[in-house]
Amino acid sequence: MKRFILSISLFFLAFSANAAEMDDVGTITFPTSGSPEAQAHFLRGVAILHSFGWKQSRTEFQAAQKADPDFAMAYWGESLTYNHPLISEWDRETPMAVLSKLGSTTEERIASAPTDREKGFIAAVDALFFGDGDTMERRTAYMHKMRSMYERYPDDEEVAAYYALSLLMSAGPAGEGHRQNVLAGSIAMGLTQRNPRHPGAVHYTIHAFDDPIHAPIALQAAWVFDDIAPAVSHARHMPTHIFIQHGMWQEVSDSNESAYGAAVALWVPGDMAGDMTHALDWGQYGDLQLGDYDRAAMWIKRMEGVAERNSTQQRVVDALPTVKARMVIETQQWKTLPVTESSHETELLATGLSAVHLGKLDTARKAAERLAAKSAELDNSDRSYYARNAKPMQIMHRSVAGMLAIAEGDTDKGLAMLSEGVAIAESMRPPNGAPNPLKPIHELYGEALLEANQADAAADQFARSLQRTPNRPLSLLGLARSYAAVGNESGAKKQYQKLAEVWKDRDFPVLEEANRYLASTGDDAD
Secondary structure (H helix, E strand, C coil), X not given: CECCEEECHHHXXXXXXXXXXXXXXXXXXXXXXXXXXXXXXXXXXHHHHHCCCHHHHHHHHHHHHHHCCCCHHHHHHHHCCCCCCCCCCCCCHHHHHHHHCCCCCHHHHHHCCCCHHHHHHHHHHHHHHHCCCCHHHHHHHHHHHHHHHHHHCCCCHHHHHHHHHHHHHCCCCCCCCHHHHHHHHHHHHHHHHHCCCCHHHHXXXXXXXXXXXXXXXXXXXXXXXXXXXXXXXXHHHCCHHHHHHHCCHHHHHHHHHHHHHHHHHXXXXXXXXXXXXXXXXXXHHHHHHCCCHHHHHHHHHHHHXXXXXXXXXXXXXXXXXXXXXXHHHHHCCCCCCCCCCCCCHHHHHHHHHHHHHHCCHHHHHHHHHHHHHHHHHCCCCCCCCCCCCCHHHHHHHHHHHHHHHHHCCCHHHHHHHHHHHHHHHHXXXXXXXXXXXXXXXXXXXXXXXXXXXXXXHHHHHHHHHHHHCCCCHHHHHHHHHHHHHHCCHHHHHHHHHHHHHHCCCCCCHHHHHHHHHHHHCCCCCC
16 A cells, blocks of 8 residues: 655646646545555545535546556545535436446445455445435435444544544534534544644534534634635635634635636536635625625626526526625615516515515515415425525515515514514524525514614614624624614624724715714714
8 A cells, every 4th residue: 555645736746737726735644555646646636525626626536547447546536526515416326327437236346445444435435326215314324334434443534534524414404413513523623633734624624613603613724724725616715604604704705706716717618607606605795794885796797697608507597686686685775676486585585675665565565475485385305414495485585574564564563573584593503604594584673673662672683693693784783773772882882883893994874873973972983
């Protein structure tokens, strides 16, 4: 067995014309039985795979196969490049076809690996793709195989990394498998102590602690990952999951600008555009929180171009109305669109809230009714880590219906519906990423309570909103106003100061409000 320690740049110059772009993807140790040339490609492929660089890692694994056709682990690696492990399965057939090159049966495929350790890796992916049951059952079987590997090879860095990932894969929707998530994170953090620049260790630490409560644990991992794999879009984006949990809006914008650039550089017609749309989606949210509406509009223009070139991809189709609707909701530049059977849920939310503010109550009613119908139609069978379900749409329905009821004069009914939305939100996993729904329900409920002269209750909702979405300007503003209304001068000053810091480069009228209050209490925002 040959042992190679990968500081990636040592090998890549010899094997790729893109060395200037891809000279750093982290450091891993993964001894295998492959030939020296195959091993160099394999190591690079594994390192990029840990960053979820599917296309780039696949190229390396296929190069390893060409250099050493009998190298079973090269086929193992390629089989893992066709699916994101934390969302619903994209493609089972292609990984099966790749692994079938090793043999037509499980026994033949496992026998193709010359060492017990490599046989263990092959057996695990065989269970993942050839096993019985649905996606989650096969992912659970894979996790059990990796657990056995981890128990047998507790000091093996790659076994530890893939076991950590398998725990996340099989935990079910995030927020349900808390113990499994924490176990994955603890294993990943232990690996980071031994190898601080292991791309999988820092990456899986971020995924394991991607919620407002645990995010501080992963901040150091986010900073490390921010400096790994500059040409892998997902690696550029991933630190955002933790930056957003800290309200670090400039870092959110910058990381996704970098991620978008990396995705554009790699894309050719026919490729999936998911990395581009994901970066555009989150990058726009960061700039909206900064109050940079020009850049927020720029993200929309970019998304329009991506959508035009990738019109058959559902993720892109969904992303364009989302960024347009978010622009309306965050800027409060109210605008309605026709309500149709094909209206996207984010359009319906933005149109419904806009219609209430513009006095177009019939339009708001249609939006609320369509949201109710769409939520009833949604399939709730997805059990992946980042599963989609009907709950966000149920919240959207109550958001629009509640605000409509208030506008029609039934404040108690409207507030009760918004309270129902809060209860649904709190039954979900803690928020990660840009809010879903686009308008955080605690914030909306707080605004409605404040308008109804219930400032104490409003303050509670804004405080809870900020626990879930830290440093969000509209929640800072709402909490400042609520504290001011109840005479909590120190609390109001603190929130106005935070708001002034986030929007320090802006010329928004609300900052005049902040300055007036701070001046009246012996302080100012400058």
